[in-house]
Amino acid sequence: MQIPQDSIDKAFHDLLATNSAAQFNSLRDIFPISGGPEQLLWLFLHGRSSKLPQLAKNIVSEAGFNPNYLHGDQKGYLHLIVDNLQMTAQVYLESSAVADAKCFLAAGCQIDLPDGNGNTALAHLQTFDTKFPKLESLFERRMALV
Numbered sequence: 001m002q003i004p005q006d007s008i009d010k011a012f013h014d015l016l017a018t019n020s021a022a023q024f025n026s027l028r029d030i031f032p033i034s035g036g037p038e039q040l041l042w043l044f045l046h047g048r049s050s051k052l053p054q055l056a057k058n059i060v061s062e063a064g065f066n067p068n069y070l071h072g073d074q075k076g077y078l079h080l081i082v083d084n085l086q087m088t089a090q091v092y093l094e095s096s097a098v099a100d101a102k103c104f105l106a107a108g109c110q111i112d113l114p115d116g117n118g119n120t121a122l123a124h125l126q127t128f129d130t131k132f133p134k135l136e137s138l139f140e141r142r143m144a145l146v
Helices: 005-017 021-030 036-045 054-060 077-087 094-106 121-125 133-144
Strands: none
């Protein structure tokens, strides 16, 4: 009996959400991740209102993970963190966004990576009325190194 890929993808997502590393790795030993770990993590992070669980951070730090992945809407992980913060700032705290951004930056995410509109995550962040000074400061410090 063939298991539908969407069921496998949901299982990966659910195991990420519950931070179940052993079960996640067992599933990964048997089934491929549709779109690879980059797409899985992007979809997992999209609309998320809490910081990344340790399992997700482990995936980001794995050899071969592409921290500069752009999803079909041409946004990278840092752009997505900015979007999540803007949309859910009352539950996705700025400190969580900073921690998540640091995780991706440590994995080699380019701070100057443009989205489909040519905007960096910093430029995207600066377009919002609500200000997030800690995340902005992190991005500015990293941009100064480029």
